[in-house]
Amino acid sequence: xxxxxxxxxxxxxxxxxxxxxxxxxxxxxxxxxxxxxxxxxxxxxxxxxxxxxxxxxxxxxxxxxxxxxxxxxxxxxxxxxxxxxxxxxxxxxxxxxxxxxxxxxxxxxxxxxxxxxxxxxxxxxxxxxxxxxxxxxxxxxxxxxxxxxxxxxxxxxxxxxxxxxxxxxxxxxxxxxxxxxxxxxxxxxxxxxxxxxxxxxxxxxxxxxxxxxxxxxxxxxxxx
Amino acid sequence: xxxxxxxxxxxxxxxxxxxxxxxxxxxxxxxxxxxxxxxxxxxxxxxxxxxxxxxxxxxxxxxxxxxxxxxxxxxxxxxxxxxxxxxxxxxxxxxxxxxxxxxxxxxxxxxxxxxxxxxxxxxxxxxxxxxxxxxxxxxxxxxxxxxxxxxxxxxxxxxxxxxxxxxxxxxxxxxxxxxxxxxxxxxxxxxxxxxxxxxxxxxxxxxxxxxxxxxxxxxxxxxxxxxxxxxxxxxxxxxxxxxxxxxxxxxxxxxxxxxxxxxxxxxxxxxxxxxxxxxxxxxxxxxxxxxxxxxxxxxxxxxxxxxxxxxxxxxxxxxxxxxxxxx
Numbered sequence: 220x221x222x223x224x225x226x227x228x229x230x231x232x233x234x235x236x237x238x239x240x241x242x243x244x245x246x247x248x249x250x251x252x253x254x255x256x257x258x259x260x261x262x263x264x265x266x267x268x269x270x271x272x273x274x275x276x277x278x279x280x281x282x283x284x285x286x287x288x289x290x291x292x293x294x295x296x297x298x299x300x301x302x303x304x305x306x307x308x309x310x311x312x313x314x315x316x317x318x319x320x321x322x323x324x325x326x327x328x329x330x331x332x333x334x335x336x337x338x339x340x341x342x343x344x345x346x347x348x349x350x351x352x353x354x355x356x357x358x359x360x361x362x363x364x365x366x367x368x369x370x371x372x373x374x375x376x377x378x379x380x381x382x383x384x385x386x387x388x389x390x391x392x393x394x395x396x397x398x399x400x401x402x403x404x405x406x407x408x409x410x411x412x413x414x415x416x417x418x419x420x421x422x423x424x425x426x427x428x429x430x431x432x433x434x435x436x437x438x439x440x441x442x443x
Numbered sequence: 444x445x446x447x448x449x450x451x452x453x454x455x456x457x458x459x460x461x462x463x464x465x466x467x468x469x470x471x472x473x474x475x476x477x478x479x480x481x482x483x484x485x486x487x488x489x490x491x492x493x494x495x496x497x498x499x500x501x502x503x504x505x506x507x508x509x510x511x512x513x514x515x516x517x518x519x520x521x522x523x524x525x526x527x528x529x530x531x532x533x534x535x536x537x538x539x540x541x542x543x544x545x546x547x548x549x550x551x552x553x554x555x556x557x558x559x560x561x562x563x564x565x566x567x568x569x570x571x572x573x574x575x576x577x578x579x580x581x582x583x584x585x586x587x588x589x590x591x592x593x594x595x596x597x598x599x600x601x602x603x604x605x606x607x608x609x610x611x612x613x614x615x616x617x618x619x620x621x622x623x624x625x626x627x628x629x630x631x632x633x634x635x636x637x638x639x640x641x642x643x644x645x646x647x648x649x650x651x652x653x654x655x656x657x658x659x660x661x662x663x664x665x666x667x668x669x670x671x672x673x674x675x676x677x678x679x680x681x682x683x684x685x686x687x688x689x690x691x692x693x694x695x696x697x698x699x700x701x702x703x704x705x706x707x708x709x710x711x712x713x714x715x716x717x718x719x720x721x722x723x724x725x726x727x728x729x730x731x732x733x734x735x736x737x738x739x740x741x742x743x744x745x746x747x748x749x750x751x752x753x754x755x756x757x758x759x760x761x762x763x764x765x766x767x768x769x770x
Contacts, residue, residue, distance in 0.1 A: 279728055281699065384580060
């Protein structure tokens with residue numbers, strides 16, 4: 220483990236990118252996921268169609284392809300730049316790719332949450348004269364969110380693990396798994412302790428998230 | 444709340460007009476996005492590009508991604524036989540190997556986690572939780588570095604280092620190892636949940652017929668668990684197939700790598716990405732449809748199953764007789 224700890228600054232740098240990727244992507248994918256869900260249940264057929272096609276398309280593409288498209292297609296081929304330094308430029312493209320991909324899973328999860336809400340809730344809201352946006356905002360989404368806290372936690376854990384794909388060529392964010400690969404390739408640290416160290420790093424990130432969300436889902440459960 | 448119509452009233456004349464306006468706005472937004480994508484990859488945006496509302500900007504740019512030359516390679520059969528089909532075969536090979544091995548791994552560890560012996564149950568649980576909790580890509584990187592790791596460990600055990608070339612991990616093997624460990628751990632949890640979900644009366648009845656633990660597991664619990672968990676298993680196999688694309692990162696020549704090679708060779712990154720996405724989506728959606736179909740079939744037959752419980756004696760003598768007689 221000694222060689223692992225002499226390179227601890229690289230490890231910490233790697234995980235700092237991982238955490239930043241996960242935080243920003245979680246935020247954006249949640250917002251986009253809620254919008255996609257609202258579109259999916261809206262009275263306007265075209266919005267429903269656009270949302271369905273988007274979710275089915277992106278959900279069924281490999282994340283590697285989505286991120287490659289952001290890196291090689293939008294960033295390199297189109298020459299779109301989001302930040303001055305290369306490190307932050309590729310970082311923001313990775314965030315966009317991860318958010319676009321994860322939003323589909325957030326949306327599917329939320330939609331399953333909406334399906335669990337008793338019909339009477341929406342009927343009562345309508346009979347009170349609430350509009351569609353009011354029904355969603357005040358009645359449906361708050362209850363749906365509470366029922367899907369657990370599954371949303373699983374989506375977040377998957378997102379944290381998926382940040383490793385941002386090391387793909389064309390993006391090459393210096394996140395933890397890429398740092399690990401570099402340490403393997405340069406032979407500066409023995410493989411086995413390095414792997415165990417990075418694995419523990421990821422477990423430290425994912426396990427508390429899992430416990431927190433299962434605690435939260437029990438606490439926020441709607442009693443019916 | 445399955446019917447979406449519950450969320451809004453049937454539109455009256457005013458609402459219909461409003462919805463029409465929103466539809467038009469959506470259409471406009473949709474076409475603006477399409478136009479930006481078209482113009483962007485047509486190299487008609489940004490500095491040095493012709494003005495937006497000129498015919499030049501909208502005509503297909505021979506240097507852009509939409510030029511016929513860029514799509515030409517996909518009409519050429521050689522592109523398909525040299526790149527796409529070998530890539531697809533590699534993807535399917537990796538997925539098939541990993542699927543079979545992950546199912547075995549999942550079954551073994553799923554059952555081991557249900558063992559009565561703590562010395563089996565706890566290590567199995569630790570293995571499953573470990574591989575489920577860390578990213579798949581790290582497992583693949585580690586599998587690639589295994590020969591290096593072995594050579595670093597051997598001197599510590601007083602063994603001479605391996606001869607170069609005697610132990611190598613190919614890219615295919617690394618992908619299969621990674622996919623097996625990760626998806627196997629997820630499937631272990633699926634199997635465990637499925638076995639736990641079989642009604643307790645089933646195993647009690649089997650024990651009272653004199654079956655031992657292995658027989659109860661093999662003849663009573665696993666068949667029912669696998670049947671009820673079939674949709675979840677197929678869904679996980681879809682994820683497995685999709686994750687073979689991670690092989691791209693370690694230069695495993697799978698489908699995505701083939702299309703990336705096409706993209707660099709002919710300078711047609713965007714057409715290649717689009718066709719690649721269509722192939723992946725077609726495979727995954729057809730597998731997902733299979734999962735949905737299995738789920739529906741399951742739901743239908745389990746309704747029949749509750750009717751069947753009215754006559755348990757005939758069912759019992761029919762199905763439980765055979766395993767008893769073989770042992």
